Amino acid sequence: MADIYELSLALNLREALSDGELAELRWHLGLGPRPERLRIVPAFPVVVEGEHGEPVTVDDPVPLLGEKGEAWKAGGALVSVLVRPEDVRHGTWALTVRQEIHPDAFDRTGELLGWLATKADDRHRVAADAVQLGWTRFYESDRFEPLVVRDGEVVWP
Secondary structure (H helix, E strand, O other): OOOOOOEEEEEEEEEOOOOOHHHHHHHHOOOOOOOOOOOOOOOOOEEEOOOOOEEEEEEOOOOOOOOEOOOOOOOOOOEEEOOOOOOOHHOEEEEEEEEEHHHHHHHHHHHHHHHHHHHEEEEHHOOEEEEEEHHHHHHHHOOOOEEEEEEOOOEEE
């Protein structure tokens, strides 16, 4: 048994992205190199064993939505795609993501998703304080739950 969830995003971004934001988003999606400075999700603290066996916290940045290929538990393929729509009335960027995520990654991935919610097209707004970015599904379930960011925080399953 594994605690794996399928995470699916399908949204259009309404706001123009700065070159730095675009570079960092592309890195998180596995579509480009890591930028020198990370601003959207600035820290990736990990505790490792130090030289003398003591716990040491180091920064270990990893792309949060960049897995590609066959899914480990959810079936199907893991993808991340970011394209400019031909019709600019549909947003400045179209984003589709399908990834597997463990609950241990909810907080850090939630930082990125919270930022995406601030950039999402208004049609993704389901209430004054909530933006629906996509869906989640426990890998053994056939039921999808809306993936909502409310007041800047992801409502995880």
